[in-house]
Amino acid sequence: MREVSEPPAFTHSPGAGGEPDYSLSAQLAGDVLWRPAVTEYPGQPDQVIVGGYCVVGPGRHRETLQLASDGASVSPNFIDNERLKAILAFLQGDCFHLHKPWPISGSRVVFQLRDRETGDIVEPFKFAVVPGKADFDRIPLPGKDRMRRVAGTADTPVKFLDGGCAAALQMDALLQATTGRRLNQFKSVLDWGVGCGRVARFVKERLVPSARLTGADIDDFNLEWCRENLPELRTLLFPLMPPTKARGSSFDLVYGLSVLTHLTESVQRAWFVELARLLKPGGIAYLTFNGLIAALYQGRSSSVLDSIQARGISDEMRDPALGEAMTGYYRVTFQAYPHVTAAVEPMFSVLAHYPHMFGVQDVLILERRRTG
Ligand SMILES: C[S@@+](CC[C@H](N)C(=O)[O-])C[C@H]1O[C@@H](n2cnc3c(N)ncnc32)[C@H](O)[C@@H]1O
Structure with missing residues (x-):
């Protein structure tokens, strides 16, 4: 799990061209930072997109991540995101979006991130929930x-x-x-x-x-x-x-x-x-x-x-x-x-x-x- 007990001290000084340079002295302390999200799949009733944004630290490759629910693990699509990269540049990692289409079924499906090789849940306190019809x-x-x-x-x-x-x-x-x-x-x-x-x-x-x-x-x-x-x-x-x-x-x-x-x-x-x-x-x-x-x-x-x-x-x-x-x-x-x-x-x-x-x-x- 990524644990940062203290917030990063930040330096904020005008960079070249007069633009503020929002650089934090933080490094990615663990190796994955994920913000889960579930959204409607445009134009696809009863389908959603499970995913969210992700930053992985040096030494880990994005392909090592899977989305895991109780029943199954699935490999998401990875989409580069330049805007995210600019915003989260201080984390010095690979920034991208995870993206997986998923059907809405009768009951709720809870996803977490899993390490494909070890099977461990990474970011264990983060969940993406596909609501079931009952919800x-x-x-x-x-x-x-x-x-x-x-x-x-x-x-x-x-x-x-x-x-x-x-x-x-x-x-x-x-x-x-x-x-x-x-x-x-x-x-x-x-x-x-x-x-x-x-x-x-x-x-x-x-x-x-x-x-x-x-x-x-x-x-x-x-x-x-x-x-x-x-x-x-x-x-x-x-x-x-x-x-x-x-x-x-x-x-x-x-x-x-x-x-x-x-x-x-x-x-x-x-x-x-x-x-x-x-x-x-x-x-x-x-x-x-x-x-x-x-x-x-x-x-x-x-x-x-x-x-x-x-x-x-x-x-x-x-x-x-x-x-x-x-x-x-x-x-x-x-x-x-x-x-x-x-x-x-x-x-x-x-x-x-x-x-x-x-x-x-x-x-x-x-x-x-x-x-x-
Ligand atoms: C961003 S919303 C979050 C609502 C809810 N906690 C959620 O996560 O969906 C903030 C809520 O806090 C309420 N709020 C703001 N100041 C408050 C206060 N002093 N005491 C109680 N509620 C307050 C607002 O009216 C609003 O409903």
């Missing part, structure tokens, strides 16, 4: 207007289901690896920033039936969809700024997927205190944030990188996904790992940091301190 039928899909509020652009049904299911599988695996506890060992779980239940619908099926799953959001439009379509989810409308009315020490797991990515520095700080209040002592917070790789992949503007370098965070970019009126609050935020840890450390111990894990975002796993 489409079990719970309705939210409309595009609601998906757009959580994804920025309107997700396609396949992407929405793949992303939500893969996130739940990943959380289960990372929690087990980091805390020794799987989702089915948590009894009271909060989805902070539940949106239209993209992940909650798959987390619920991994909890024991007696466990309680609560979804909280500031966006009542999407909460309304959750109330109507996810009857087993308790919903809470949160204010933009804490405190909330929820009882203290009432959760043993809080997960917030792509929520910090929308908050300013001061708003984040206020919510860290609130999340700590809501968690039981020893409880776990599982949070994602846009780290340096995300900044390079998505930000691409020197002002973002300058701000991260100067302040540890870039939180000025306005995000209209919840409407223009919300852009004073709702941002596109990027930050360096030490910036997050400095803010959480009074209330939490940092158990793990997994860069480039949830899409391009980093995953942070924290434990609520028993005092403080």
